[in-house]
Amino acid sequence: MNFDVPEDLRYLDTHEWVRVTDGTARIGISDFAQDELGDVVFVDLPEEGEQLAAGDDFGVVESIKAVSDIYTPVSGTVSAVNDAVEGEPELLNDDPYGDGWLVEVELADESELDALLSPDEYADQTA
Amino acid sequence: MSDGNGTDHGDAGGADHGDPGGTGHGEGNDGVDHGEAVSGTIYDQARWTDDGVYEPLLAEKDLTEVRIGGADDGDSGDGSGADGDSEGDSPLPSALTRESLELPGLAEPSVARHYVRLSEMNYGVESGPFPLGSCTMKYNPKFTEESAARPAAAVHPDRSDRSVQGVLAVMHALQDYLGRIGGMDAVTLQPPAGAAGEFTGISIARAYHEDNGEERTEVVVPDSAHGTNFATAAMAGFDVVELPSGEDGRIDTEALAAAVGEQTAALMLTNPNTLGLFERDIERIADIVHDAGGLLYYDGANLNALLGRARPGDMGFDVMHYNVHKTFATPHGGGGPGAGPVGVTAELAPYLPRPHVREAGGGYELSDPESSIGKVHGFAGNWLVLLKAYAYIARLGDAGLRDASAKAVLNANYLASRIDYEVPHGPFHHEFVASAGDQDAADVAKRMLDYGVHPPTTKWPETVSEALMTEPTEVENRETLDDLAAAFNAVAGEDAATVERAPSRTAARRIDQVGAARDPRLAWQDLGDLDTHP
Numbered sequence: 001m002n003f004d005v006p007e008d009l010r011y012l013d014t015h016e017w018v019r020v021t022d023g024t025a026r027i028g029i030s031d032f033a034q035d036e037l038g039d040v041v042f043v044d045l046p047e048e049g050e051q052l053a054a055g056d057d058f059g060v061v062e063s064i065k066a067v068s069d070i071y072t073p074v075s076g077t078v079s080a081v082n083d084a085v086e087g088e089p090e091l092l093n094d095d096p097y098g099d100g101w102l103v104e105v106e107l108a109d110e111s112e113l114d115a116l117l118s119p120d121e122y123a124d125q126t127a
Numbered sequence: 128m129s130d131g132n133g134t135d136h137g138d139a140g141g142a143d144h145g146d147p148g149g150t151g152h153g154e155g156n157d158g159v160d161h162g163e164a165v166s167g168t169i170y171d172q173a174r175w176t177d178d179g180v181y182e183p184l185l186a187e188k189d190l191t192e193v194r195i196g197g198a199d200d201g202d203s204g205d206g207s208g209a210d211g212d213s214e215g216d217s218p219l220p221s222a223l224t225r226e227s228l229e230l231p232g233l234a235e236p237s238v239a240r241h242y243v244r245l246s247e248m249n250y251g252v253e254s255g256p257f258p259l260g261s262c263t264m265k266y267n268p269k270f271t272e273e274s275a276a277r278p279a280a281a282v283h284p285d286r287s288d289r290s291v292q293g294v295l296a297v298m299h300a301l302q303d304y305l306g307r308i309g310g311m312d313a314v315t316l317q318p319p320a321g322a323a324g325e326f327t328g329i330s331i332a333r334a335y336h337e338d339n340g341e342e343r344t345e346v347v348v349p350d351s352a353h354g355t356n357f358a359t360a361a362m363a364g365f366d367v368v369e370l371p372s373g374e375d376g377r378i379d380t381e382a383l384a385a386a387v388g389e390q391t392a393a394l395m396l397t398n399p400n401t402l403g404l405f406e407r408d409i410e411r412i413a414d415i416v417h418d419a420g421g422l423l424y425y426d427g428a429n430l431n432a433l434l435g436r437a438r439p440g441d442m443g444f445d446v447m448h449y450n451v452h453k454t455f456a457t458p459h460g461g462g463g464p465g466a467g468p469v470g471v472t473a474e475l476a477p478y479l480p481r482p483h484v485r486e487a488g489g490g491y492e493l494s495d496p497e498s499s500i501g502k503v504h505g506f507a508g509n510w511l512v513l514l515k516a517y518a519y520i521a522r523l524g525d526a527g528l529r530d531a532s533a534k535a536v537l538n539a540n541y542l543a544s545r546i547d548y549e550v551p552h553g554p555f556h557h558e559f560v561a562s563a564g565d566q567d568a569a570d571v572a573k574r575m576l577d578y579g580v581h582p583p584t585t586k587w588p589e590t591v592s593e594a595l596m597t598e599p600t601e602v603e604n605r606e607t608l609d610d611l612a613a614a615f616n617a618v619a620g621e622d623a624a625t626v627e628r629a630p631s632r633t634a635a636r637r638i639d640q641v642g643a644a645r646d647p648r649l650a651w652q653d654l655g656d657l658d659t660h661p
Contacts, residue, residue: 041644064640065569065586089645 003126004031006097010073010113011122017097018073020113025074028101029061029092032126037063040089045102050078052105054112059102061092072105074112080104170579173247174634181634182244191232195225248634250581256603256611258542260558260584260596261353261401263431263453270522271456271515280514284506288492295491298484298507301468301517308520308528309427309447310440311470315479317508320460324448324467325359325395325426327503331446331471331478332393332422333363334500338478341420343392349378351402351588353428356395365392372590376402376552384415391421398425398442399432401588401596403539403555413443422446422475430454431600432536432556435529445472455516464509466516482507532557534601538608542599545612547619551591558598560591561615566626568593571618573637574629578614 009017015033019026034040042062052058057069058078082101085091091100117125175182217224233241251257257264274280282291302314318324329346336343346360347368360367368386373379377400387394394416398406406412416423425439425447431454433439439447449468451457457466471479480503482493493507523531535557543550548561561583563571572582572595583597595615599608618626628637 039641041641062644064644 003035003123004097005119005123005126007119009097009119010116011119012071012073012116013122013125014071015126016071016073018113018116020107020110023107023110024079025076025105025107026101027070027072027074027103027105028096029070030122030126031096034093034096034100037061037068037092038065039063040092043085043089043092043102045081045086046078048078048081052076052078061089070102072103073116074105074107074109076105076108078103079106170577170632172250172633173244175244175248182241182248185231185233185238185241186229188237188241189231189233190229192227192229193232194227250576250633252581252602255580256599256607257581258583258597258599258603258611259581260560260598261428262459262584263428263450263557263598263600264459264581265431265453265456265600266602267456267458267515268519268522271518274518275511275514280511282510284510289490292490294510295484295493297514297517298510299486299491301513301520302484304517304520305449305468306470308434308438309425309430309449309470310438310442310444311447312440312473313476313479313483314468314470315483315508316466316468316513317480317482317502317504318448318467318469319463319504319509320465321428321448321450321452321467322355322359323503324450324469325355325424326362327467327480327500328424328446328448328469328471329359329363329365329393329395330500330503331469331475332424333365334478334498335422335475336392338498341389343390343421345390346392347383347386347394347416347421349396349400351376351400351590352395352397353401353426356426360395376400376404376590377406378408378412380408380411380415383412387416387419387421389420391416391419393422393424393446395424395426396444397429398439399429399556401429401558402552402560402590403429403432403558403598404552405432405556409442417443428453429557432532432558434532435525436532440470440472445475446470451512451516456519457512457515460512464512466509466512468508468513480504531601535599538599538601538603539597541605542597542608542612545609546615548595548615557600558596560588561595561597562591563593563595566593566619566623568595570623570626570629571595574618574621574626575614576630577632578610578617579632580611580614 005011006017009019011017011030015030017028017030040061040063042060044060046052046058050058052072052075054072054075056072058072059070061068061070081103085100085102094100177183252264252266279293282294288295298316301316305314306312315327318327344366345368346363346365347370348356348360349370349372351372357367357369370382370386371379373382378396383394394412396406396412398409400406413423422445423443425444427447427449430449434454447470449455449470451466451468452459469479477496477498478500479496480501481495481499483496484491484507485494487494520528536555539555539558540553543553543555543559543561546561549564550559550561553559568585572585575582583595585595587594587596599611603611630636
């Protein structure tokens with residue numbers, strides 16, 4: 001099975017992705033993750049303003065198969081939360097890199113990005 | 128699937144409306160070839176529907192207006208409205224009273240048929256094998272129900288000790304039986320369920336440590352343990368330390384030695400464990416925990432494997448609970464009433480809940496242990512459940528209990544040897560965990576329903592991928608075990624498309640779990656508009 005691994009993102013081995021735009025990191029779960037989980041039925045996300053440290057679990061994704069913690073690849077303050085996924089958790093399945101994003105974080109330390117997996121490294125891991 | 132809820136509107140609404148079988152009996156499109164897949168058993172569950180809705184509720188079949196307190200209602204000859212034949216007499220504000228209400232007014236035959244239809248759409252251990260792993264779904268013999276139904280068993284819990292000596296004698300004897308079966312010095316019957324027993328046992332451990340002036344903050348739980356163990360430790364205020372299993376599916380004693388210390392209050396352990404494997408190093412495990420000053424807690428979920436052959440107390444356990452609904456054939460309560468007695472060593476006996484039954488002056492009395500943790504349930508526990516457990520143990524006796532565990536273990540090993548799925552580890556005690564391999568264990572379970580058997584527990588423990596956790600218990604004979612194996616093997620040979628749309632021969636068909644989870648309807652009032660669905 002081939003999973004979508006966009007070239008412009010960085011990844012965690014726990015299947016989260018991060019996209020950085022002007023100091024803001026948008027975070028979601030990968031195509032592989034949503035496929036493994038199956039139909040997502042519930043998403044629990046943090047409040048805006050919450051402080052996260054890289055590696056923290058910041059929320060929960062529940063599918064009919066499993067309940068999984070989600071981890072932040074980077075440290076910073078939560079600046080936006082995608083409320084849409086709380087009402088329509090299927091967005092994580094339908095569009096994991098687009099409308100199914102989870103939170104945005106004001107990056108505290110851009111150098112943390114260097115420690116994350118490149119698209120090739122992540123694709124190898126899920127192959 | 129197999130419980131009473133499968134017959135109500137909640138599931139009717141949740142059912143997959145795309146089911147090609149519709150409301151018919153699915154001839155020709157369900158993928159079951161009765162001619163060869165299962166020799167012997169052919170299965171179709173009754174399916175009573177009306178306009179796509181399962182057997183309607185009584186209130187949907189008929190509502191007849193009944194006047195309240197109405198002297199004009201010639202039918203009310205029961206005298207119940209005698210005091211209040213005028214609304215003006217009610218002490219309640221008129222906004223809270225009504226002059227009439229609607230009740231089902233069906234004749235007895237209609238009511239009888241309603242309940243028989245519901246029972247026909249159900250599946251239980253009296254329908255066929257029920258090998259739900261770790262649940263020990265043994266048949267509940269009728270004589271235990273008869274014992275509990277005797278008028279003499281119906282005693283008010285507030286009666287004086289002197290006037291209920293027979294009840295106390297039975298409770299005392301059950302304490303004694305359970306103590307001897309588990310190798311424990313004292314037993315409380317009060318906890319109302321297995322999980323409540325766990326909480327009681329761990330609370331006793333905490334009280335013991337506190338009395339010794341020790342502040343111990345951690346409870347160690349193996350990763351294969353029942354979820355209740357983690358919950359119990361957390362509920363009792365401890366930090367939970369999860370212990371990874373060794374490669375052979377058992378406790379890794381080196382990992383255990385590294386995990387325990389002066390902060391360890393207890394290790395919670397099931398033996399044989401969830402994979403059906405006996406913890407061979409149990410004496411070493413007990414030494415490691417005791418040397419650290421901790422206590423050893425035995426989860427009685429799998430006691431059925433040991434009955435009359437080995438005793439937790441002899442292995443070094445200090446506290447244990449008994450699941451009478453598993454090991455001693457009382458009904459699985461589904462929320463109660465139940466019983467989860469707890470046994471302890473003499474050292475911990477002063478902490479047992481109160482009241483406790485003891486011998487006194489040639490009879491029996493309720494007493495308060497000196498350092499009791501207090502009450503964990505009303506009165507002395509759920510007496511009628513305890514009576515059934517007593518009746519079961521008394522009828523089987525030592526020889527019968529030894530025979531039960533022998534057959535439970537033999538049946539598990541026989542069944543494991545007959546199925547095509549890979550079964551790692553082994554030989555086993557009372558249960559085994561097969562792997563569904565490339566198939567989805569939940570789909571396998573749903574498909575097994577089509578073969579007239581209850582499926583095993585699925586997807587747990589997580590140490591075996593796509594787990595099918597299977598415990599046939601001692602009650603099944605060889606013919607039934609062969610039927611069960613045939614059901615496993617038929618599904619093992621089926622393609623994904625067939626398995627993914629199962630079941631198709633049961634009253635409730637494929638449930639829309641995603642729809643139910645995304646749009647939960649948790650009260651009957653929310654179900655109203657489901658009637659409009661096809």
